[in-house]
Each structure stands twice: as C-alpha cells, then as structure tokens.
Amino acid sequence: MTPPQMRFAPRLPGAAASSRALLRVVRRDRLAAVCMTLLALVVLVAVFAPLIAPHSPTEVNLSSAYLGPSLEHPLGTDASGRDILSRVIFGARASLLGPLGVIALALALGVSIALVAAWFGGWVDTGLSAVIDVLFAFPGLLLAIIAVAVFGVGLTAPMLAIGIAYTPIMARIVRSSALRERALPYIAATTVLGLPARRILWRHLLPNVWPLIVAQSTVMFGYATIDLAAISFLGLGQQPPSSDWGLMVAEGRPAILAGHSAEALYPGIVLVLVVLCVMVLGRRLGDRDDRQLPRR
Amino acid sequence: MSALLELEHLRVTLPAEEGATAVLRDVSLQVGAGEAVGLVGASGSGKTMTARAVVRLLPPGAQVGGSIRFAGRSVLDLDREQLLRYRADDVAMVFQDPRSHINPVRRIGDFLTEALVLTQGMRRTAALAKVTRLLGETGVEEPERRLRQYPHELSGGQLQRVMIAAALACEPRLLIADEPTTALDVTTQSEVMAMLDEVRHARGLALLFITHDLDLAAAVCERTVVMRAGAIVDEQPVARADLLQQTAPASSTSAPASSTSAPAFFTSARASSTSAPACSTSAPEPAVLEVSGLCMVFAGLLAVDDVSFAVAPGASLAIVGESGSGKTTIARMIVGLQAPSAGAIAVLGHLRSRPPRGARERRTRGREAQIVFQDNYSSLDPRQRVGDALGEALDLHFRPTAEERRRRVAELLDSVGLKQEHARALPRALSGGERQRAALARALAVQPRLLVLDEAVSSLDVATQAQILDLLAGIRVATGTSYVFISHDLAVVRRVSDEVIVLRRGRIVERGATQQILTSPADPYTRLLLDSVPRPGWKPRRRAQ
Amino acid sequence: MGRASGEGGGARPTPLRSGVWAGVLRRLLRTLATLLVSSFLIFAALYLSPGSPLGFLTHGHSLSPEAVHSIEAQYHLNKPFFERYWLWLTGLLQGDLGRSTITREPVTTLLSPRIGVTFTLVAMGAFLIVVGGILLGVLAGVSGRRIDAGVLAAVTVGMAIPSFVTATILINYLALKLGWFPVYGAGSGFADRLWHLTLPAISLALGLIAYVALITRAAVRVEMGSEHSDTARGRGLRERLVIRRHVVRNALIPVVTVSGITVASLVAGVAVVETAYELPGIGAYLVQSVTNNDFPVVQGICLILVVVYVVVNAVVDVLYLLLDPRLRRSR
C-alpha cells in the first residue's frame, strides 16, 4: 500500500481539465483557433530558434546595414547589418521568458497566499490580506522601476517585481473565488468526511478555482508582456545586444527618421500580435468557464 | 364568454449550442376573465417559459410558433407600440424570485411608481399615493417607510408583496404569478397566497398561477393544468401526500421488513468495523448525540438560542421550523462545520468543542457523524466523478483494495437507487435528485453512527423520496444509525422520525413524540406551522391579527 | 427546489447609515496603514540598493575625503538605517522630501514644476478612459452583433498595443505628417498645454480605454439580460428607458470601481509615455533618476505615485460603498 503522504501527493491540479477546456474553446471558435495556432507557432519558433533562424541574431555585418527584404534577409537587416528575422525569432525567447516568469511567480505566490488565506480564515486571512493590501499599493510598472533602481537593469529584477506586483491581483481574485467555493457544501462535505486540509486544498478547492486561474494568468501574460516591453523600452530591462522585442522597438525608433522602419516595425507587430492572441484566448477561456459551471 | 387568454399549440425553440431545442412543444390553455388557472409541473417543464411567452419576453433568438391571443388579439402580431401598451395595460407578471427581479439599487418607491409614471403618464405624487395604498392592501406594514427603502432592506415575503403590489398598480386584466412563494417559508407562503387570493377576488382579476405544488394550486385556483417536458399533459394531477401514504407505512417505528433496503454491505461492514461500538440493544446506552445549551450568534443575530436535546442510538429526531429558524445552523454545528458560540455538543460521548487535532481525529469524527446538505446543486465537487467521490471516502476510512472499493461503490450506488453508469458521471450531468442521492451515498459510505439530513429529500420527486426514505429506515434498523432529520415537510417527518422538536427563531418551542406533535400541537406556533402546509382541501390564511 | 435556501428568509437587519461611515473610516485607517508600510518599503528598498549615491555626485571625478564626508553628513549617509527612515518620514510630514544627490536641490523644488505636467496628463488620460471607455462599452453592450463585434475587435487591438508603440505612430502621423499636434513639449498656459498633451494622453489611455470598455460591456450585457430589466420590460417600459434607468445605472457600479483602479494605474503608465514623448513630468524624471541613482528623487516620486495610487483606490472603494446601497461587499 502506498504511504499516506504519497496518496495525497498533489497532482497537477486540473491541468488535464484546463487543457481540455482550451481544446473545447478552440474547436468552437475560429478566432481562438487562429490565436492558438499563432501562439503555438511563436512558442515553437522560440524553442527551436537556433534551428529556424537563418542567421545569428548577434552577427554584425557593418557592410550590409539597412538592407531591404531579400531572400537572404526576408525582413531586411538592421543598423548593424544583423538579420532582422533572426533577431525577431531569437527575440521570442527573450520576450516570452519574462512574462512566463512573471506568471509563474504571480501564480505560485498569489495562489498559495489566496488558498491559505481562504482556507484558514481568521487572523491568517487578515494578515495575508494586509500583505496583499500593501503589495497592491504598487502598480506593476512602478515596482519594476524601483526594482531596477535597487538591483540594476536586466530581465530578472523587473520580472520578479512585476510578478510580485501581479501577485495581489491574482491573490485577490483567487481568494474571493476560493472563499465562494469554500462556502459551498461540497467542501464542507469533504471536511466532515475527515479529509486532511492539504488534500481538500489540492484536490477539491484548487481544481475548482483553476479555470479562473488559467484565464486570469492568460490575461496577465498579455499585460506582463506589455509591461516588460515597456521596461525594455525605457532602457531599464534587457540590454543590447539582446533581441527583446521591446528593446528592438526602442533601438529601431531613431532609424525610422532615416526611413528604415523595419527594425522597429516587425518586432512591434509580432509583440502586438502575441499580446492580442493571448488576450483573446484569455477572454475566451474566462467566458468558457462561466458557461461550463453548473447553474446554481 | 370567450377566454381572455388563449394559447394554442404554442411552441418555443431556443438556440442551443448544437441546433435548437424545443423548450415548449405544445402548450394549449385558456384563462377566462376573472378565472384563476393553476399551471403545475416539475422543474424545467417550461412553466416560466410559457409565462414569458405570454408577455413576449423570451430569450434572444427564441422561435415562437402557434398562437397567443389576448382578448381576441394575436399577441404575436402586435407591433412595437402595441406590444408596449399591451404589457403596460393588459397583463402583469409577478416573477419567480422577487429579489433578482427588482432592481437592487433603486428604492422600493421608485420601483413601484416607475410603470405608473412612465407608461400611464401619472404624476409622481399621485402614483406614490396609489402605491402606498396598494402596499397597505397587500399587507406590508409601514408602507410609507418602505417606499424609501432599498430592496435588500426588505424580507423575502415583503418583497414578494411589493412585487404583487407593483403588478397590480397598473390595474391589469390578467395577472401571471410565477411561483410567487417558492422562496418563502410555509407560514409566509400561506399569508402571501391568502393575500393574492383576496386581492384577485376583490378586483375580478384573471390569474395564471404557476407552481410546482399541486396542493397549493388546488387551494387557490378553479382549474389546474399539468405540464411536462414542454407540453400540457392531459392527466389528472396526483397529490404527493397520497403517494407517500401509498408507498410507505405511516409509522416508522415498525421496522420496514424489506431486507433490500439495507444492503448487506452496511451490516457486514459495520460488524467488521472495530472502532464503532457494537450495535446491541442492551439497555442503558449513552446517547449518540447530546446537545446542551447550544447558542449561535451571527453579528448580533441570535440564530440558535439555548437549544438542548439528545438522540439515542438508533433513534431519529426531526427538527422542524420555518425558514431561518436555525435548523441548518444546528446541523452544521453538530458535524463541526461551525463552532457554537456557547453550549456543548457531544457525539458518542466525545465533546466537539474544539476543532479536530490531526488526521486521525478528523477521521474518527468523520465516522461518528455525517451530513447530507440541503443544497444538492453544490454538495458534490463539480469536477469529481461520483464514483471517485465515493471511492475517496472509502479510501480515507477503510483503505480497501481496488477490487473491494469497486464492489462497495457499486453497492452504494445501488442502495441509493443510482445506476452503475452514474459512477462515471460528473455532478453536472446528474439531475437534482440524482445528485442528492449521490451525496447521500457518500455520507453512507463512511457508515456513520449519526447521520444529519438537512432537507435531504426535499428536492426529490415523490417516488424517489419514498424510495430514499425506505432506504434510510432500512439502514437504521440494520445498523442502528441515528438520524437528525431536518425538514419542513410534515408528511416526511411523520414517516421517518420518532421525535420532533419545533424551532422558532432559534428557540425550541415544542418537543415531543412525532405523532403527538403532529396531531395535537400544544404551542400556537406549531399549530400555525402545521396549518400553513398545503394539503388537499387546504386554504391559505392570513396570520391571526 | 434548489432555490429554497435560507436566502429568502426573514428580514435582513437594516444597515444603518452609520454603517457606511464606519466602513469609510475603516477604509481610511487601512489606507493610512498601507501608506505607512509602503513608505517604509520604498525607503528600505532604495537603502538596500548596492550603488552609492556618492557615485553620481561626482560625475566620475574623484572627490576629496572631506567633501565626501560633508556630503555624507548632508544626506545622513552615516546614520543608522532606522534613524534615516525616521528623519525621512518626519521630513515627509513637513513637506520635505530630502535633497537630490545630483542637483542638490530640495526634491520638492525639483518636482513641483514637473508635477503639473504629469497631473494634467493623468487627468486627461483619466477623462479619455472614463468617457471613452464607458461610451464604447455601453455602445457595444446594447448594440447588435455587428457593432458589438466591431467595438470588441477595436478594443482588443487597442489593449494589445503598448503605449510606446502608439506614441511612435501618433507622433509620426498626427504630429509630423499631418502637423495637427506639436511634436514636442508640454506647452504653457491651459489651452496650449491641453493641445500639447493630447497625443500623450491618447497613448496613455488607449490600452486602458479598451479595458474599461470591455468591463463596461460585460456589465451592461449582464444588466441587459438581468431579471430586473426584464421586469421593467414586462411592464411596458421602452427599451431606451430600460437601458437608462436599469441597465446603465446598475452597470455603473462595477464600472466605477474598474475605472477608478484603471485611472489609478495611470500613475505607473506615465513613466513610459512621458519618456516616449520626452515630457518634463515626474514619470520621465523617475526613469532618469533611476539611471542616475538619484535616490531621494526616486523615493520622492515613488512615494507620490504610490500615495496617489492608494488614495484613488481608497476613494473608489468608498465611492463603491456609497454607490451600491446593498453594501454587501467583503473584500
């Protein structure tokens, strides 16, 4: 027989359920399908960037700066003669990693705080809510700027800061949803059955707030992408020669003056498209969830 | 005299995810001027949809076929202006749930006068005077003050009266009342129905009265039609009390003989369970449940006030009382979901004044007492299959082998009258009754010594109710499980309990043997409560002034 | 049936009007506590920062030890942490935010000319967000599929475009190509300032207009299909009246909250927009001061932004408390 600890080991809560929900959304909805495909493509491109990119994103060739589109350079080259397509492709890594980190942090912190607060209630809830309140006093971008002031430029500090800034939002949403869920008799029933708190939290409460979390995370991913791009734009995020899309837009901006808009244009378009798709998917997931819950 | 309202072969189809569903398939009925017609049917049979079709307030995308005629005019052919006048002058609707049908952010006075001012062109002061009078007529105390209040400051009963007053304000010819009392407790229901009846007669209103309670319909209507699955069925309505009477003996003290109602599983498992005391009949056994001086205060509200009682092994105690009297609160305290403000609860002699320490004590307490909740819509984890829910309970308490678990789950499903396929179903795919049975099966899986049933059968149809009650009785005899049975349904109470306590505003007003209380109540409140329950030949009455 | 729950039971206790004020007072106290903790966090964070403010003071030119010492004394660099925090805090209460390590001017002197620009920008952004967002949302909410889908699409795109991208586009087209707006500067005088800040305000607001519009649309949708709206329709009220009296009024409650929070979040967005348009506001100055390690200025600006953010949020909460007679809110 499996030891008791093993039996209550947390499975990935609702992962199957939410991927199923995603599939359902995609099957019914052409726009969502298009977005999904696009995002999948971007992720694939990011993962296999070295295989896909025709050139190295950092390979400078000063004699071939500002080339127009050609077979060799489908999107042309930038001020240093680097291949813009390759930079955009590698930029997917730099640009998606940050938001992923943000979401991971906001999820881990926010969901734990929320579940613990909702479950234990009383002074635990009061204390954690106070923490959430204080965190809530800092808009994401501002916290990121402070983090840069303290820890210096780069990806890590703004990413952590925005993750922390998103934590209270996630925590509030999850907490209220968990409180609502917690008040329902099925949770009471599991308590009366004698299930340990850990199991109730992981196997019953979390899976039921999970769709909301997924929808929220998706939308947050969109915002995190924009916020991190803004930080890069301000020169406080990733630094040259990174191919972060926000940074590329910022770097490419002066070249527009001289009529070379490609370096700013393409990463800008990809950035907007990715955010757009993520937002559309997030909203659809949220909608979907409402319809799916039993009518009460 | 031709009918005021005439529905002929009314069909309504609603757009659904795949194709369209016919919500109403074939509805034909007539309401004469000044006539009261009852429309009865199970939940989801299409009663509300019929009412909405009459005022052409169907969900977007609805397709309507057949005809609706009001005073000879075809309602479906009215143009926009005519439709507005028709709604404003001819029909009025009292909706099912007043709390959600009255704008929560506008004052009561605003709600009441809105139609008068905006559709009848009445001056506001005149309108206010009129609705004040109407409110008084419908039995709302201090009507002037109410006008300045917001909906949430009124009780459900008061709000329902406001809704009726609003419907009467424009002096319609036909009043459609959609389950106007479902949300109310029996005593209030009786009052509201009496008021409605009075007002209708006084004004010669035609009434289409929608309810799922046949006795209630019979009490106020001249004629009753029955609806099932979107169509009027041409059959004589059956009173549910009769059904209960037929299928089960009136007294539960005599053991129900059928061995099938208590499956082998319960007896065998209980016998093998070492922690549970043997079920013997030896005389001075300690009470399974002992409650003394129990109090519960919610933000200044004394919800439970000094309640004491005991339940002996194998006994069944019923708690009755109007809505809000504290029944559920007591139930929750017994199983430890809520800590009492004062007083003591002991189950099998173990005090439950503090939360359980550690997993072992949790489990022990789980085996001592279980509960089946009032609200079947959410008493099961919406993401857990029924079989898994049962399996989880079994795993926790008995650690069966996979084989054993499967067998026991099958037995449990069988015993509550569920099919084996239901093991794989998610709660959302179950009907209300099926969900309730699954919840019951989960509670039974633990083989508790005490089972608290909070309105556990109220949402079931009569036949299923009878079956479950049989099962409960069987288990009680076979295993000596004790019950605390909460219900407002006196017929059910009569059938399952030996003893009754009557609760009013958190206090016990009367207690005693079931038979005695139900037949000759001593307390006036108990009498009122009994009088308010619709039954054949019953008439709603206003509370004695 | 399932609805026969305790919900409809006995009359609820009538909430006293004083209940509202108690709520307001509680919110106020919580806000103050939050602000105090935030001020501590801001101070502590920058205290922990590795770089020394001395670094920039000398512009990379070496400094004599005496000069270093006098600077340290002037900026309390040699005092223990809590004493420095205390000095800073008590200074704050007297309107003293310390001195910039770079210009050696009082931070308040440095910020006062910049705050006007930022304030106007935020006010204009807030106006655009509230008016534009709510109008678009109501339009989408009450209209048929076509208009709804159109607004929805526009709004979603608007939400996905970062403000620095719109800034580039707007300057290039509306300011340079068409010459409708100035390409640079914050203007002087009221009308001129509004004219100068129009494009920045649009950049600032665009994504958030979209957000408010979405929320408004959803709220309007809910209220359009709400049962109490149906009651009004069933009583023969014209659709126009139903929308005005029941849909918009009720939808306003969540919308006010969201608009408020959104407007509050503008204070962070100004950093990006002011930098993109090179406006002399405190947002751009914050970014500049961060790169210059001018900690007193960073602390001062962060504090101002956080105070505005927290206070606006608190005001919105109170507004909500007053707007919704049900007062059934437990955060």
Next chain:
Amino acid sequence: GGGSSSTSTSSSSSPAASPFHPAGVNVTPTTPPASSTVAQVVWDEPYGEPASLDPLKSYALPENTVLSNACDALLRTGPDLKLQPGLASSWTHPTPTTWVFKIRPGVRFWDGHPLTVGDVLYSLNRHLNPKLGTFYTAWVADIKSIAQSGPSEVTLTTKVPDVIVAQMMASGLGTVIEKAYAEAKGAAYGTASGGIMCSGPFQFKSWQTGSQITLTRNPGYWDPSLQPKVQTLIFKFITDATTLTNALAAGAIDGTYEVPIQGIARLGGAGKMYYGLSTNQGILQPIQKTGLSANAKVREALSMVIDRTGIAHTVFQGLAVPELAAVPPDSFSYATQRYQQWYLGVGTPTTPNVAAARKLVEEAGNPKSAMTIGIQQGDSQSAAVATAIQSAAKSIGLNMQVKALPTAQYVELIFSEKARAGIDWTTGNNNYIDQAEPLQVLYYWGRSNSPYNLDGFAEKEVDSLFAQARAQAEPEQRAALAVRALQLWVKPVNNIPLYIYPERLFMNKRITGAPSSFSTFLYYPWAAELGGT
C-alpha cells in the same frame, strides 16, 4: 601657440577623403556670421539637463554648454580651438611654475557690481577648498596656490612646471563668479533656485528644472566683438534622438550641437548642418590591471580585427572616420605637422585583418574566458559599436560580452574599483580632451599616477617624457617630447582607437553664427555669435 590648424575654411566643393575628416563633409570651425538680432532662440542639450551651474561641478557637456555663455573664464577656447584671452586680458609665464594673469578692468557682473581680483581669487580658490568638492580634483592636485600679485594681477603657481594646467583656465577651473553672491547663496549657488551671478554675455534668468533654462542678453557685456544678438536664449533638455529630430524638423527647437546622426536626413528642409573640429574621440578603453584585457596580444589582436571603417560608415553613417591612434587629431593645434606625421605612422589598421589577429590570439594561448564591455545605458551609438566589437572578437575566437550600465554606475567606473569589477573595457562618448593639447591624452591615460589611468599602464620613460613635455612652453619642442612619449604609450596597444568625428551642429533657417567646434561650445561664449540670418 603656433602652426596652422588642420582645417580648411574653404566651403567650395565637397572635400576629398582625408584621414582626419569624413569624405564629403565640409569642416568649418565657424558658420556664416549672423546679420540680425533675434528675439528668441531655443537650443537643445542632447546630453540632458545640467546637474548644476556651479563651475565647481560643471565638468561635463550639459553644464558647460550653458555656463560658457553665462560665465566668463580667464581664458576662452576659440573656434579654431586655440586659447584666447577672456577675463584675463593677457597672461605671461615668468617662471616654469608660475602663470600671471592680468585681469581685465571695467568688467561688471550682471548686477552692476564691478568684477575685482577678489572675485577672481575667490572663484579660483574654491576649487582648492576640499570641502567644496570640485570635480576638477585631478587638475587641482597640481596647483600649489592662486594669489594676488599686483593691483589687477593674479598668479597661479603650480607644483611642477606645467603648461597644460594654465590652459585649463578656459574651463570651469578658471571661471569667475561673484564672491558676494556666491557666499550669500552658499550651497544653493548654481542650483535652479539659487541661481548664479557672473559677467558673461547672457545673464541667468530662470531654470525650470526638468523643462528649461532661460538666459537673456546682457546689454552691458564688456567684449564689443561679442555683443549678443539674441534677446532670449532657452535651453531644452531633449535627449531622445527621435524627439529631438522631430522638434528640430518642426522648428520647435532652433538648433543643437551633437545632432543625432539618424535624424540628419530629416532635417534638410528645416535648416543647415555644419561640421566643426572636435577633440572628442571614440576609444575602447581597457580598465582592468589584470585579466584578458590586460594581455598585450589580446589587445593588439582586438585592435587589428575591429572594422573601423565599417563603424564609421554604418554606425556613424559616414560622419566619422577611423581613428589611427587614441589621440584626437583635431587637437594638433600646434606643431601640427609633427603630430600628424606621427599619427599617420602609428599604423592602426582600418579594416579587419582576421588572419594576423587569429595568430596573435593563438600566441596568447587561445583564451576562453569572457571579457565584458561596459557601455552607458541609452547610448545607442556605443551599443552599436560594442556590438560590432563583440562580433569582431567572436571572429577571432574571443568571447566578448556587452553590458549596459546605468549612468551612475558607468561614471563610477572611473574611480571605483568595485564598480569596475567584472567589466574589462568601456567605450562611450566621454573620452574627449578639454583643450586642443595632445598632451592631455597622456595627462589622463598615459602617466602612471593619473586617476584616469585604470589599466595600470606605468612606463618610467613615458612619465619622464611627459614631465618634460608639460614643462616645455615652446610648442615645437613640447610636441617633439610629446610624440616620443605618445609613441611609447601606443606601442603595446593601450586605449584602442576606434573613430573620430567632426562636431555636428544644426541651426534652422532663422539663425546662424554659432561656432561649430567641440570644446568651443564648452569654453567659449558661442551663443554671443548667434543671430538671425
């Protein structure tokens, strides 16, 4: 001084390629003189807002661009980069360690008070007071005293014989402010609220921090040849290339030095570009005493493989030329031929020689560890240059990283060992020398005890030659010594030369007249020449 500058003042057809200035660029230290008065000129400070207008703290571009018009120094750096008399009507060098400045009579501060020797002494001695924290510490270290030596005469005594410190009397070091005013203001002197009090052609009117500095014409300016023609002179602080270009194109800003290169194409219709002399240069400076960057072979290989022509053509769009030794050739204001000859003979390649460089790297043992170039955040040009260097290093198997540092950290590199940790090289736009004096290069980076000499270069011979040169007042002889020292300094590649570029000046159609040279706009009342076309 003596000798002619390397510039051609002819503005005929576009000049042919030269190793000193880009082909097609007409370098003129002056612009067509102004012929009319103008009510207002809005000028930009592309490096941002000054931190202070106190000469003690004005040792950077933004401060001096403004200050040079408001406050007179003893000397000026003229458009041809040669020293001119300022508040000192003449100066002599009686002994190797003394400099005597004759203070011009009849000069008045803006408030009407006469400028006295007392003010001069007060101003100059402020730098010697360690409590006040001058930014000119390195220079002050060589000054022994500044004292009155006659009724209108001031004597500067240096610790060692030194000609170059006297040249610095054209900078903040020699700037004169009103004693009474400065004492009254105390620490607030030079701040936006404290203001300043000087005698320059433009007087300080207001400083709205974050937004602008406003100067107005000083009607009583003492120099008849530099009577300002602009009534109000406003400085804005736009740093973003795009915004600045747009503002210039739209006429919101009238002119600026250091015009953003990418924007020049856009400015055609709005006004005119001018190119001037410059003592600025782009170098790759090693800042560690140990590690790979200290390895002579690695340095040489790197220097060999950098595509200087590419950088000049692409990053600077043809507005720069490769630098052949880490001394800006426009600084060859005397003994020009001797210096130029040396400069052209150093032999730094302008296009990459990968094969030879590879060999050197091999000889160095094919090092695998990484080096890092630190650049200033937001300096897009240096970022592009660093990226090009990174790519070049990669081509010979060297691992080079680029790290952008916040301004504060970047400037800290110079004096904080801690800040330097992990950074091997830096490149940026702040490696200019203040005066057209090649010796300043050695003063900063060549002598062993300079605080700016970060890689620990120490060569006794260089030190001794430098000491002799700085003592030598005679230009040709000084140049001879300087060239010998420089040669020793550049031999084991030290600062790696990258590019030089003429100063870029833009004035719109309305205005003209400003001199176009770098360090003239820092140490000369350039705006007094500005006026209507």
